[in-house]
Amino acid sequence: MAALAPPVAAIRVAVRRALTDLAEPGPVLVACSGGADSLALAAATAFVAPRMGRAAGLVTVDHGLQDGSAERAAAVAAWARKAGLDPVEVVRVEVAGRPGGPEAAAREARYAALTGVAVRHRAAALLIGHTRDDQAETVLLALARGAGPRGLSGMPFRRDLAGVPLLRPLLEVAREQTRDACAALGLRPWVDPHNTDPSYARARVRADVLPALVGALGPGVLDNLARTARLLAADNAVLDELAAVALAGVRHPDGGLAVPGLAELAPAVRGRVLHAWARELGAPPAALGHRHVTALEALVTTWHGQGPVSLPGGVRVCRRTDRLTVAATR
Structure with a gap:
């Protein structure tokens, strides 16, 4: 028997x-674009889940943004059925007309479709x-935006979305490992041209910034x-728990917040x-950013009769x- 790669x-x-x-009971579904990362994840899930007594399926989203996207989605679905995944679904989404830039609009449409199938x-x-590698890119982009601890904590391993647990099992797996896994399994992943398009900030970080840092x-x-993200995520979880307790303690009977109680809170907790x-x-x-929270804090700490905060x-x-x-x- 050949050794497992x-x-x-x-x-x-x-x-x-x-x-x-x-x-939670029920099947697990893999979101798969056909790229190396999600293809390697789908192949591993098809092997592991049944051996743990759990059904596994796959969802692939066709954004309709590139020529041949429907055929590519159909090919991913056909491979998934051969791999034993069930259910397998292809979902076509409309990106045009959604708020935000093209990347944000596509992401919103994708997650809405994925959670709809999961529900x-x-x-x-x-x-x-x-x-x-995705996590490292996320941390760098957050740092460039001047994000606080929440942004620098990157993508969580688990996030509940529309009542569905969204899991990221590969956050400690290198991108190169997913490519090597596909090669070892004889899989031919799709390469998304958006990943190398310099008009996207993440693509520039991937092509230029990370290689320069590694060099x-x-x-x-x-x-x-990635470790920085994990450490900050742990700190954020504690601060969020403290903030939840503090929020309950400063609620006013009319639904507002009591200023004296807010003024006594540590700034990190008060902002949350x-x-x-x-x-x-x-x-x-x-859309809720640091400047909005800062303006609300000014109503507590430096109030001199200023008007409402929008x-x-x-x-x-x-x-x-x-x-x-x-x-x-x-």
């Missing part, structure tokens, strides 16, 4: 670990093929960036409390004596 073994181990901690099949989880600091920099409250009021998380989503917050509350619409 180390990259194949590493990805199977990562999938097994992810599924071992999964308590319909009552899936225990949706598996995504993001790797250690200057050594290959360990990728692991270190205000951020969470703003989301409760209807401010879209993707938040994304048409929400306006003002200070009335000793509390923050929603301002009347104009």
Whole structure:
């Protein structure tokens, strides 16, 4: 019997670990574009899941943005059925007309489609093929944007989306390992031209910035960036728990927030409390930024009678004596 290729073994181990901690019943679904990362993940899941007594399926999304996208999605689905994955679905989405840039619009459409299929099949989880290298890129992009600890914590291993656990089993697996795994298994992954398109910031980081960092600091920099994300994610989890308790403690009976209680909070906790409250009021998380939270903090710490703070989503917050509350619409 031929020895199992180390990259194949590493990805199977990562999938097994992810599924071992999964308590929810039902099948797991792999989101697969046909690229090396998601193809290697799908192949590993097709092997591991049945041996753990769990059904595994696949979903591939056709964004319709490139010539031949429908044929490519059909080819991914055909391979998945041969690999024993079931259910297998191809979902066509419309990206045009969605808010944000093309990358953000495609991502929103993709995740909406994926979670829709997962909910319909009552899936225990949706598996995504993001790797250690993707995590390193995410940390660098967040750093360039001036993001705080939440942004620098990168992509979480688990995130609940529309009630579906979204898992990223490969966050400690190198991108090169997924390519080597595909080669060892005789799989021919698709190469997305968007991944090398310099008009995208992530593609520029991938092609230029990361290789320069590796050349200057050594290959360990990728692991270190990913480790930074893990450490910050652990710190963020504690701060979020403290903020949830603090938010409950400063709520005013009228639905606003008590200013004296907010003023006593540590700045790191107070900012999270205000951020969470703003989301409760209807401010879209993707549009809610540092400047909005800073303006809300000014109503607490440096208030001198200034007017309402405008938040994304048409929400306006003002200070009335000793509390923050929603301002009347104009």
